[in-house]
Every structure is written in C-alpha cells, then in structure tokens.
Amino acid sequence: MTATRGLEGIVAATSSVSSIIDDTLTYVGYNIDDLTKNASFEEVIYLLWHLELPNKAQLQDLKQQLVDHMEIPQEVIDSFKTYPIDKVHPMAALRTAVSTLGLFDEEADVMDKEANFRKAIRLQAKMPTIVAAFSRIRNGEDPVAPRKDYNIAENFLYMLNGKEPSAIEVEAMDKALVLHADHELNASTFTARVCVATLSDMYSGVTAAIGALKGPLHGGANEQVMKMLTEIGSVDKAEKYILDKLENKEKIMGFGHRVYKKGDPRAKFLRDMSKKLTDITGEPQWYEISEKVREVLTSKKPLPPNVDFYSASVYHSLGIDHDLFTPVFAVSRVSGWIAHILEQYENNRLIRPRAEYTGPGMRVFKPLEDR
Numbered sequence: 001m002t003a004t005r006g007l008e009g010i011v012a013a014t015s016s017v018s019s020i021i022d023d024t025l026t027y028v029g030y031n032i033d034d035l036t037k038n039a040s041f042e043e044v045i046y047l048l049w050h051l052e053l054p055n056k057a058q059l060q061d062l063k064q065q066l067v068d069h070m071e072i073p074q075e076v077i078d079s080f081k082t083y084p085i086d087k088v089h090p091m092a093a094l095r096t097a098v099s100t101l102g103l104f105d106e107e108a109d110v111m112d113k114e115a116n117f118r119k120a121i122r123l124q125a126k127m128p129t130i131v132a133a134f135s136r137i138r139n140g141e142d143p144v145a146p147r148k149d150y151n152i153a154e155n156f157l158y159m160l161n162g163k164e165p166s167a168i169e170v171e172a173m174d175k176a177l178v179l180h181a182d183h184e185l186n187a188s189t190f191t192a193r194v195c196v197a198t199l200s201d202m203y204s205g206v207t208a209a210i211g212a213l214k215g216p217l218h219g220g221a222n223e224q225v226m227k228m229l230t231e232i233g234s235v236d237k238a239e240k241y242i243l244d245k246l247e248n249k250e251k252i253m254g255f256g257h258r259v260y261k262k263g264d265p266r267a268k269f270l271r272d273m274s275k276k277l278t279d280i281t282g283e284p285q286w287y288e289i290s291e292k293v294r295e296v297l298t299s300k301k302p303l304p305p306n307v308d309f310y311s312a313s314v315y316h317s318l319g320i321d322h323d324l325f326t327p328v329f330a331v332s333r334v335s336g337w338i339a340h341i342l343e344q345y346e347n348n349r350l351i352r353p354r355a356e357y358t359g360p361g362m363r364v365f366k367p368l369e370d371r
C-alpha cells in the first residue's frame, strides 16, 4: 500500500454536481462563464440540488421558501453572547452556530429525502443571517431582520450593513455567490461527504465542512490576501514584498491550485469586479496592488491567481470586514456542500480509505514498571 500525498490525482467519488476538465469549471454541465453572466445565485442553488435549471415557477417557489426560512432561532442569537465575542474568529463562530442550529431543528436526524430537502432550504437560508447577525452583535449592534422582497445577495448585504445595498453591490455579491457555489471534490466538500457517508446528519456534514473551509490553504486564503494587500500598502512596495516572501520560501495567498494549472476560470470575473468596485469606492490601490502582485509573482513562478485573490478586494469594496470574507465564501459554498450531501445519501457507501503505515515494526510490549 503506497500513499499519495494529499490524495493528489486520486478520484475518490463519482459526482454529477460539478466538474473541472481542462481548466473549465461546469456546474451540472453548464460552463461557469455562462452561469456567472446569466444566472442568479438562486438559479444556481436550484441547479446544484435538482441537477436542472429551474423554470420561472420553480425559481419563484425556491426563492419564496428561502426567504421564508431566513430568520434564525433567538437561541442562536443569544448563544453569540456567550462566545468570547471580541476574540473569536467569525468562521469559528459560524461553525459553532451551524452546529447549534441543528439542535433546534426537530428534523435534524430525520433522514428521508423530503426532510433532507427541507433542511437544505433551512440551512441555505439561515447561513447569511447567522454571519450578518454575528457581525452586528460583535459590533454592539442589533441584528437586522431579513426582507421578504430581497434575494440572498440583497438580504445578506442588507442584514450586514443595515442599509439598502446599491444595484452594483448586489450584482457583485450575487456573482461572487455564483462563482463560489461549488467546486468538485474540494477539501471542504470532501469533508462533508466523508461525514455524511457514515449516515450522520446534514448539520454535522455542514459543520465539518465549515471547519475544513476555515483553513488558509482553502477558504481562509481570501482573508489572508487582504492582510497581504494591507501590509503591502502601496503599489511601489509590492515587488520587494513578494520577492522577499519568495526568497523566504513563503506562499503567496490567493495563488496556485491543486487542479487548475493554466488558470482558475473564476478569477477573471472577480478581477473585473475588483477593478470596477475599487474605482467606485475611490480605493483603486487595492486593485492596483493586486495587479502588481500578480505581475511580480507570475514572472517568477507559473502560479495563476485563484478564486480567493481578487475576491479579497471585491469583498473589501463591499464594506465587508476582512475576517468575514471566509464566512461569505461559506454562505455560497453551503449550496455545493448540500448538493454533494444529497448526492452522497442517494448512493451511499462509507468512505474509509487506508493508510500506508510508516511507524515502527512489531515491538515487544514492556510492562509499565519496566519502562
């Protein structure tokens, strides 16, 4: 038995949800380019869960159900007040809050298909509310209730900032949600599938996935990118900063990918958004520093930017706190996690690989008194 480090190149499941072939990402056969230009996040959710695009009535029904379930139990809001709120990272808070949410869902352990779809709606609907409410409470503000006439992108920005978002902000948020929704067998999705393949429940699967997304090699990279851009501070300092990091063999966050080699097809949309939004906010430096970082890094290493690189300046321009960037990723990716969880339940087999043992050979046991 020989292990493959990081399971690189190992095909660990079949899936009809999304694919990456020759650096092209598709959701259920639709190119991400077409979906980003033409579909709303809600249409993408429907596509991922039902493996078909919705017609008008189906989309309206999904939107209605989502908005009807956006409010979160008061107990979850109250539980935030028990957290060390000025110290806790919002991803840790989200992980705990989703787990807590499961305690208040009477169907949490009901495993039939219909119950799982109902939980899917509730989880997807409540994730933006959790992130926004946590953010407001830690800032000493009251949570803002969702609006019935808003979609997820509008409601998220509205509940977060307490004011009506502009059309351009909503468009950027909606496209970012579409772009982050699913990504084949990425680390957090694999985590979710491993968890529910034991026939554990959907809340456990999503809680586990949030834990995996939190790390800086996965979803946590977008926050680290903004930290880097802030540390660089101005375009003229970017070159030295990057060269020093490379000299020290440090990784540059927001670059590289296990699967894409030529480039991440999602990055170009976020790059365009970053340019547009940073111009509007009067902070073009974030886009300009990003461009300089890309220029310097790619002249040294064949590492194209990934989804997290330009999403950092996009989220910053939307007025989102930097440590909320990864929770925003989760607000979108939960749609993909749920799609994969539903798929796993449909054709389940326990996921239990083997390990290549590298410890000592057989040893003679010594009683405690002889050691």
Ligand SMILES: CC(C)(COP(=O)(O)OP(=O)(O)OC[C@H]1O[C@@H](n2cnc3c(N)ncnc32)[C@H](O)[C@@H]1OP(=O)(O)O)[C@@H](O)C(=O)NCCC(=O)NCCS
Binding pocket: 006, 216, 217, 218, 219, 221, 250, 251, 252, 253, 254, 255, 256, 257, 258, 259, 301, 303, 306, 307, 308
């Ligand atoms: C995404 C990532 C985890 C993929 O990892 P991986 O497939 O295991 O690739 P490795 O970490 O083994 O990297 C392979 C080589 O490229 C280098 N490399 C990879 N990403 C790099 C980066 N962002 N900056 C600098 N060098 C990088 C590694 O140092 C390694 O070089 P070496 O062979 O000389 O040691 C990795 O590219 C990374 O850490 N990127 C930064 C974090 C990030 O943006 N994550 C979000 C992904 S969407």
